[in-house]
Amino acid sequence: MFNIKFINPSRRDLLKQLVAFGAMGAAGGVITSQAQTRDTSFVQRGDEQYNALRSSSLWRSNIPQRYPDIIVEATEIDDLSNALEFAKENDLQVVCRASGHSTAGAPLRNGGMMIHVNRMNKVTINENARTATVEPGVTMAGLFGAASQYGLDFPTADCSSVALTGFILGGGFGRNCMHLVGGPVCNALLSADVILATGELVTVNENSHVDLFWAMRGCGPAFFGIVTSMTLQLFDPPGAYFASTYRYSFDELPALVEFLDNHSARQDPRVSSRISIQPNPNNHADSIAQVRLTAFADPGPPAENQALELLAYYADAGLSENAFEKNEFEELQLGTYMMTTDPAAGTHTDNVFTDDTSSILAASHLMQSRPEGFSIHLDIGHNHQYYPSTGDNNAYSAAGRHFLTTYIDWTDTTPERNALAYEWADRFAEVASQYGEGNYLNQVDTGLYPERIRQSFSTESWEKLGQVRQQYDPDNRFFSYVKENA
Numbered sequence: 001m002f003n004i005k006f007i008n009p010s011r012r013d014l015l016k017q018l019v020a021f022g023a024m025g026a027a028g029g030v031i032t033s034q035a036q037t038r039d040t041s042f043v044q045r046g047d048e049q050y051n052a053l054r055s056s057s058l059w060r061s062n063i064p065q066r067y068p069d070i071i072v073e074a075t076e077i078d079d080l081s082n083a084l085e086f087a088k089e090n091d092l093q094v095v096c097r098a099s100g101h102s103t104a105g106a107p108l109r110n111g112g113m114m115i116h117v118n119r120m121n122k123v124t125i126n127e128n129a130r131t132a133t134v135e136p137g138v139t140m141a142g143l144f145g146a147a148s149q150y151g152l153d154f155p156t157a158d159c160s161s162v163a164l165t166g167f168i169l170g171g172g173f174g175r176n177c178m179h180l181v182g183g184p185v186c187n188a189l190l191s192a193d194v195i196l197a198t199g200e201l202v203t204v205n206e207n208s209h210v211d212l213f214w215a216m217r218g219c220g221p222a223f224f225g226i227v228t229s230m231t232l233q234l235f236d237p238p239g240a241y242f243a244s245t246y247r248y249s250f251d252e253l254p255a256l257v258e259f260l261d262n263h264s265a266r267q268d269p270r271v272s273s274r275i276s277i278q279p280n281p282n283n284h285a286d287s288i289a290q291v292r293l294t295a296f297a298d299p300g301p302p303a304e305n306q307a308l309e310l311l312a313y314y315a316d317a318g319l320s321e322n323a324f325e326k327n328e329f330e331e332l333q334l335g336t337y338m339m340t341t342d343p344a345a346g347t348h349t350d351n352v353f354t355d356d357t358s359s360i361l362a363a364s365h366l367m368q369s370r371p372e373g374f375s376i377h378l379d380i381g382h383n384h385q386y387y388p389s390t391g392d393n394n395a396y397s398a399a400g401r402h403f404l405t406t407y408i409d410w411t412d413t414t415p416e417r418n419a420l421a422y423e424w425a426d427r428f429a430e431v432a433s434q435y436g437e438g439n440y441l442n443q444v445d446t447g448l449y450p451e452r453i454r455q456s457f458s459t460e461s462w463e464k465l466g467q468v469r470q471q472y473d474p475d476n477r478f479f480s481y482v483k484e485n486a
């Protein structure tokens with residue numbers, strides 16, 4: 001282990017008090033620093049609290065067998081500075097954890113220091129500037145709730161408990177983002193405050209630390225600094241939000257893909273279309289194909305008509321013809337967009353961008369042989385040039401005509417059941433490797449599939465990312481991408 005250099009004998013009383021309050025295990029530690037105004041407590045391996053804290057670090061129960069040396073729970077910026085200083089003194093690598101939704105389990109590493117920032121969750125809305133400044137632990141629900149009090153909106157993820165920090169760092173696919181920001185949601189990041197590896201707190205935006213700002217917008221779960229706050233552009237909420245859903249037998253899939261392909265060039269960015277391959281509720285061995293269209297109209301009085309017209313385009317073109325069930329033109333409330341997931345369940349997700357339509361059929365056929373007792377879905381996002389790269393403005397650089405995502409959820413998380421889930425996941429990964437042209441890195445288990453890290457970036461972005469990392473973190477103080485499946 002390492003020496004705890006910052007434990008100051010004069011702080012022993014404080015430590016005893018913390019233990020008495022049950023705030024720390026008997027072997028917990030306190031980081032004191034001359035430079036800061038407060039002490040910061042931490043938990044280390046072997047402490048009473050360590051196991052609970054470690055296993056709640058990820059938002060799922062199937063967590064990798066990786067064990068950080070130290071876990072810090074930050075509540076203020078000073079905690080972040082103290083923790084980084086301590087890590088440097090003790091030569092520990094550092095990673096931050098916001099809401100722990102990373103598919104790779106990126107905040108959970110072997111050795112080093114994990115800093116939980118989820119308690120730093122203040123949102124400040126600037127109504128005139130139409131911006132929100134969020135601390136690093138703020139979740140989708142936190143921002144949505146605060147912005148809507150001012151009649152403003154943000155293109156959130158579809159899960160209320162996901163934190164904005166990891167979402168933005170990875171690019172961020174959010175509601176209506178093609179229309180609002182012309183690509184991934186990181187385009188709505190205006191500015192951020194970041195503690196660098198040197199310990200300096202800097203503001204990062206289009207005019208200051210420009211390359212670091214570029215990296216923040218899409219580098220994925222391996223940022224080389226500590227984000228202490230982000231300022232985000234807010235938007236008017238859509239004037240209306242409508243959806244149409246059509247269900248078909250599985251063998252209609254090729255025709256559906258062809259239909260959406262033929263219409264994708266004319267697809268309005270306010271409409272998102274998605275084919276989901278789902279279990280047939282009446283026969284587990286079989287699957288059905290569901291097409292869901294969602295339309296977000298511009299604000300203003302003709303909104304309802306506009307949303308209906310956007311959806312009617314597809315109905316008029318014959319999308320509903322072979323559906324065995326349809327639910328058209330359903331008005332929805334914005335608050336219902338987000339769901340919550342069960343952190344006690346096992347989950348796995350994977351994805352691939354591809355221009356090759358045969359990939360859809362290959363992946364869909366896997367659905368016909370999914371193991372029983374698992375909820376396995378395959379979604380095919382069908383926008384033309386789904387979430388395109390926006391050139392030089394950000395590190396995010398994956399795109400493709402089709403975006404295939406698979407989700408596996410299971411409740412019995414014994415090692416045998418986990419292994420079965422990962423076996424199926426490997427078969428999807430094989431399809432991805434055959435047809436893939438890139439991935440959305442935020443939702444890839446890079447411990448299982450480390451080759452996908454490089455594949456998530458263009459050559460230019462990847463090379464530049466390496467240079468910017470070297471410039472800002474030459475000693476590798478911050479953990480890079482997860483590449484181990486321990």
Ligand SMILES: Cc1cc2nc3c(=O)[nH]c(=O)nc-3n(C[C@H](O)[C@H](O)[C@H](O)COP(=O)(O)OP(=O)(O)OC[C@H]3O[C@@H](n4cnc5c(N)ncnc54)[C@H](O)[C@@H]3O)c2cc1C
Binds near residue numbers: 103105107167
């Ligand atoms: C149920 C579910 C639904 C999802 N839905 C969507 C969706 O609709 N759209 C979408 O785009 N994505 C979605 N995701 C993926 C999600 O965007 C990523 O998993 C994202 O990384 C989660 O962010 P987080 O803040 O929880 O990251 P964490 O898992 O907490 O951390 C991931 C990485 O972010 C970095 N990080 C976190 N905090 C800081 C900080 N303060 N400073 C520096 N670096 C930091 C670290 O490198 C860390 O390893 C979903 C995930 C789940 C589990």
